[in-house]
Amino acid sequence: MLRDMIAWAAAHGHDLEQAAGRHLSLSLTALGAAILLALPLALALVRRPSLAGSAIGAVNVLRTIPSLALLVAMLPLLGTGFVPAAVALTLYGLPAILLNTYTALREVDPDIVEAGLGQGMTERQLMRRIKLPLALPVIFAGIRTAAVQIVSAATLAAFIGGGGLGELITAGMGTLDMPQLVLGGLAVAALAVATEIGFALAERGVRRTVGSAA
Amino acid sequence: MNWTIENWDRLAEALGEHVVMVGTALLISLAISLPLGIWAARRPGLYVATMSVTGVLYTIPALALFAFLIPFMGLGTAPAITALVLYSLLILVRNIAIGIRELPAELIEAADGMGYGRARRLLRIELPLALPVIVAGIRITAVSQIAVATIAAYISAGGLGDIIFQGITQDFGEKIVAGAVTASLLAIVVDEALKLVERRLRAASAAEPL
Known part of the structure; x- marks a missing residue:
């Protein structure tokens, strides 16, 4: 089995x-769009209780x-391909970032906010200099959750017809080609675990930076 | 809406299969997680080890996990339920262990002082008081199992995903949407129902003077 898998990978390196590459571009597009939508939306909600x-x-x-329901719901609306997949994955990643940002901004210590107001800070300065930096670790934790969810759901x-590593699995299933099936699974699992570990390390970095600044 | 109206019985049948698949997986998950969570509650080393292993399992995308199980288990309900159980372990074991561990120490001492044995303390004091946190874990698990079970139709496990995948092969939009909407509604209803149970349990344990 292992030898078959290595042989398959050697023969299909390009695929x-x-x-x-497609899996990554799909995931990055969706994560970027989810962040760009969720952050201003959370800020707006904090201002309008x-x-x-x-x-x-x-x-x-x-x-x-369910992730599959969200993805296939795009078929009648947007058809097949990169765009419907990216839209569905954006919607899938949005809640984690939005909810974390909203909660973190609301739970900033009122004493610190009071101190900022006492120094004559405007609402905008308060948000930029105090609330956002203090909320950053929790916001980043939301981005991490969203990233892992998106990379995982991008398999679907x-x-x-959105492409990505899931195609190796579906192609392997179609022909019941076990080496390809398992190799596709390994590639997907490795990418998901690497995303989780990468973002966990980055989150630790963010926490340390914010912790030393406070 | 024509297909949905004419084929409501097929939709209901798929919904039934879905509920049975998730219900079976949830029962097996609890049977494994309860002893593991109780055991890990006051053993930090074991807790960390369990969380690392189940954490990696939780991160593996569903389609990949199916790909690993097929060479050993083939297609059908068996690999599907196995995958659902493997996904449940992180959240269930964590919530059971934390629910028990976070109980106030005075409470445990009081129970010991009243001559409760270990088993009686677990059944009468620890598990009932940890129940809201455990139910919260069951809620998250049930919702994620409903989602993964949808994908399990791809490996011939039946359920609502069957309607979706048939819709995709037949290029039939309404069928796809009917399957997707029913699966979503199931997840939302289960989530809300268990939220209600969780809230009632929390209110009940807050009202009891302990």
Whole structure:
């Protein structure tokens, strides 16, 4: 089995590379879009508590929707390919970042905020210099969760023609080619674990920087 | 809406398969996690080791886990339920262990002082008081198992994913949406129902003077 897998990888190095590249570009696009949407949305909700309750409720419902359901729901709306997969993955990663940012900004120690106000800081300065830096570790934890979720769900993009490493698995399933199936699984698992470890290390770095600055 | 109206019985059947698959997996998951969580609750070394192993399992994408199980177990419900159980362990063991460990030390001492044996203390004091945290773990697990079970149709395990994958091969939008919406509704209903149970349990344990 191992020899078959190595032989398959040697013969299909280019396919493997292409699928991995597509998986990464799909995941990075979705993560970037999710961050760009979630951060301003969370800031807006912190400022408008009247809207926050129902908006957070809606985000919690979005978080509950199965990843496959979210991806295939794009088929009738946007068809197949990169764009529908990226849109679905963005929606899939959004809740983790939005909820963490919203919670972290609301839970900044009121004494510190009071001290900032006492120094004559405006609302904008307060957000930039105090609230955001203090909330950063929790915001980053949300980004980490979203990154792992997106890389994992991007495997399912293969079902809607979005490409990525999932295609190695579906192709292996189609022909019941065990070496290809297991190799595809290994590639996907390695990428997911590497994302988790990479972001965990980065998160530790963020915590240390914020901790020494405070 | 035509397909959904004419084929509601097929949709109901798929929903039933889905519920049975997740229910079976959840029962097996609890049977494994309860002893493991209780055992790891006051043994930090064992707790960390369990969390590392189950943490890696939790990170592996569902399709990859299926790919690893197929050479050993073939297709069908068996590898699907195995995957669902493997995913559940991180959250369930963690919540069971933390729920027991975080109980106030005075409470445990009081139970010991009243002559409770270890087993009786576990059944009468520790598990009932840890129940809200354990139910929270069951809620997260059930929702994620409903999601993974949808993908399990791809390895011939049946359930609502079957409707979705049939819709994809037949290029039939309504069928895809019917399967996806039913799976989502199932997840949302289970999530809300268990949230309610969790809230009632918390309120009940807060009302009891301990």
